Amino acid sequence: MTFALLLAFAPTYALAKTVSCVATTTNVSKNGPGGTECDAMVSGSGSNKADATASNGGSASADAQNGSSATAKASHAGTADGTADTGGTAKATATTSGTADSEADNGSTSTAKANHSGTADSSANNGATASANAATSGTADSEANNGGTAKSTASHSGTADASAQAGCSSTAQATTSGTASAECTMSGSNVTAKATGSGTASGSDTSLPSCNPGAHGTAKVTSPMGNCP
Numbered sequence: 001m002t003f004a005l006l007l008a009f010a011p012t013y014a015l016a017k018t019v020s021c022v023a024t025t026t027n028v029s030k031n032g033p034g035g036t037e038c039d040a041m042v043s044g045s046g047s048n049k050a051d052a053t054a055s056n057g058g059s060a061s062a063d064a065q066n067g068s069s070a071t072a073k074a075s076h077a078g079t080a081d082g083t084a085d086t087g088g089t090a091k092a093t094a095t096t097s098g099t100a101d102s103e104a105d106n107g108s109t110s111t112a113k114a115n116h117s118g119t120a121d122s123s124a125n126n127g128a129t130a131s132a133n134a135a136t137s138g139t140a141d142s143e144a145n146n147g148g149t150a151k152s153t154a155s156h157s158g159t160a161d162a163s164a165q166a167g168c169s170s171t172a173q174a175t176t177s178g179t180a181s182a183e184c185t186m187s188g189s190n191v192t193a194k195a196t197g198s199g200t201a202s203g204s205d206t207s208l209p210s211c212n213p214g215a216h217g218t219a220k221v222t223s224p225m226g227n228c229p
Helices: 003-009
Strands: 018-023 028-031 037-043 050-055 059-065 068-077 081-087 089-095 099-105 109-113 119-126 128-136 139-147 149-156 159-164 168-177 179-183 190-194 198-206 211-212 218-222
Touching: 018 028, 018 037, 018 059, 050 081, 059 089, 068 099, 081 109, 089 119, 099 128, 109 139, 119 149, 128 159, 198 218, 211 218
Parallel strands: 037 059, 050 068, 059 081, 068 089, 081 099, 089 109, 099 119, 109 128, 119 139, 128 149, 139 159, 149 168, 159 179, 168 190, 179 198
Antiparallel strands: 018 050, 028 037, 037 050, 050 059, 059 068, 068 081, 081 089, 089 099, 099 109, 109 119, 119 128, 128 139, 139 149, 149 159, 159 168, 168 179, 179 190, 190 198, 190 218, 198 211
């Protein structure tokens, strides 16, 4: 048999383009081509599940502790990290060089999604819900505690920050280099801030709103302390 034929019949050990790690009792780690990697880790008491999937140079890490669920999905050089503890549910998804980080503790739910070099960071604690969505170099940051709900959305180099520190709701939306910030600290209140272009919008339930549309942008706030423009 010729060398060429031997190569043809030889087993193929090339690393898979997609790697999947699922852990319920034992940690799992896998590597693929071009830096593709996944890690699924579990620890503590209760029923845990960590599910991490990566492809095309993506890096996914999921960590579930003390009766929690964590999911991370990354593709095309994206980086996704999901961490959950004490009954939390965390989900992180990153594609096309995006970075998504999601953390959920104490019965909370957190979701982070990022694509096209966007950065999304979501954190929830003590029965809260947080979500962050970033695209095309946008930066979205959400933090919710004590039953609050925080949602941030950013795209095209926009920056959005949402914070809910009680049983209240905050929403921040920013696009095309706009900057939006929404914060609530009092139960039952609702704060929304939106900005586009070079606009800047800032709202809370404890101070007066601020809206600056800049040269070519827009800014809008609705809050218990007033609305603008």
